[in-house]
Amino acid sequence: MSDIVKNKAPVVGLFVTCLVDTLRPEVGFASALLLQRAGCRVEVPLSQTCCGQPAYNAGARADTKAIAKNVITSFEGYDYLVAPSGSCAGMIKEHYPKIFKAEKKWKNRAEALAIKTFELTQFLSEEVSINASTPETRITATYHDACSGLRELKIKQQPRELLLKVSGISLKEGKEAERCCGFGGLFCVKYGDISTGMVDEKIADLEATGAETVLGGDLGCLLNIAGRLKRVGSSMEVRHIAEVLVGSLDVPAILKTRKIKK
């Protein structure tokens, strides 16, 4: 690669999200690889932790601001911030500017970051293009539209088109693909019983599609769905869309037994 092309490559700060960071690093690697295949230079600021959504939704405004300032400072130097989560990207894009509405300097910085913040499938569809295709993937899948991505960022067709284009997968749509799975961050712990009722409705809809794999763009929902499927003994697999797009299907699906490295 010549230096000129190298310089032209947009630099993406990968906001990996706290859930991927701790519980599913594969999604982080898959995202980085996808961004590279789309011609971006990927950097991972080591100062990133969480977008602050748990604090924000708990009503802790001052704490949310402190966390948001860390994210803004860590990422404002890049051409883009990309996150493999509609929920975290939505937090940064839609809510950061609101949080700082009374602090002009930070509001401006939050708005500047918001403009260049994207959820992964949104970014791969709208800002860059990805031509590499993975070897034919023979899975039947259904897609769960995570709430924030769908309603805050209008992510609906992007993941479906990418799956078809990159992996040759066409989806079996659930009738209630847009229905909340009952995760809701701290909600699923504080109101575990209601959350269980909601995830049961969700998995009934997913199973009715006859697909063998559930895909989605938000690890929160996917952990919730996979956790319930495992508990009720379902064989359905759950994966983040990035894993499928990158072709790393030999990594066990969420909560399926991992091969222990010797």
Add this chain to the structure above:
Amino acid sequence: MESSAHKFKDLAFTARRDAHLQAALGKLGSGFSLKRKEAARRLPEFEGLRDQAKTIKDHVLENLDFYLERFEERVIEGGGELHWCGDADAAQKKILDICRKANAKTVTKSKSMIGEEIAINEFLEKNNIEPIETDLGEYIIQLRGETPSHIIAPAVHLNMGQVEDTFREKHTTLEPGRKLDEPQRLLEEARSQLRDKFLNADVGITGANMLIAETGSTVLVTNEGNADLTHTLPRIHIVIATLEKVVPTLEDATSILRVLARSATGQEMSVYTTFCTGPKKSKDEDGPDEYHVILLDNGRSELLGSEFQDMLRCIRCGACLNHCPVYQTIGGHAYGWVYSGPMGAVLIPALIGLDRAGDLPNASTLCGQCEAVCPMRIPLPGLLRAWRTKQFEGSEKNTLGKILLKVWVTFVKSPKLYRGAMNFILMILEIFGRKSGGFQWLPLAKGWTQSRDFPSPAGPTFVSQWKKGLLMSDQEELQKRQKK
């Protein structure tokens, strides 16, 4: 109405295990929302109408005093009386006053959520006046001694068999052999009971979907026509409505009507839309001799100018309930007071106090479906979050949740500390979870693990792995794999 909103968790737990309720909720979930979607699709300007409706209400709320005074003038000009009431007590007393002056023994009522709010039925009964609900759903729950579980479909929690049992128990004149196995038969049975009540009532009480400042009219929307019999047959008509129901003109009212029924039930228009403008005029053949409007505040004016003002745009269509996955899981009674669903979770703390309804704003995933369908574009998730902020910042009390959040925030704000702590926790979890690949129990996460497994981590955090340059080897491995 007495509140049991503080028992939300217990009520929700019971609701989840009520087979009749769950069956009823299963039907509700798709029915109303599909119909709304179809109705919106059939009207290309629907989204624009929502904007227009919002603009009308925002304008009213900025000029509420002006429109209320104008409405009052018009009501008086039309021969009616308007009674300003600050709270439920004042409204109850005023209504009783009017009934006593008329020497009323029975009062027919059409569906009114404000009636529930001020618990007018219990109050009238205590004062030896018999209130009779005439909306079929309200009639059924009145017989059963229940409260509405949905703002537009009060008996939605019941199935036909339960209604039949209620009628057989309460209608003493009902012949045992008579069949009540179809909705039509149930309706006929209720109608046969109600017909005389309509004719004999001394006073009719209705709610109002809107008040029109231009004309002094009150607008009523129903599907059964019972409201019309309630306000035309008795000698006295009392309308109970809260301040925020006022709109400037007839045209504004029709703009809002265009989104109301579509959002509520997916109908273009409700079956009956009635404009009541004062008592019977000299040339009128029907109508009441007296027309009273009880204009109730009951906490609304405190929301004006507050961060919750947007809530006053609500037109009580019920769309947010119909689309709420939490409501669909637990039904309306679990919310513990008059209202339910997302609008209830915002409004109840405002009307009875956050300390008495602390669970309601929290029992939501903030999925945003309510805001997406609200015809008045009320930012319901944002308002729920605003209550949470009040809770978090307003109380000195340190709950376990608050302490844990504070600890977590301390780590999140300090990336190095965070990384170290996370890697430590992941290491421990990996050791314990290695065999099974997941956890069925974790400390402080019973809410999750009671019904879901939690994955065992696969190693240190992504960021730590990236820092060590593990990406390159992974990439090479993946590329090799692709070449094969």
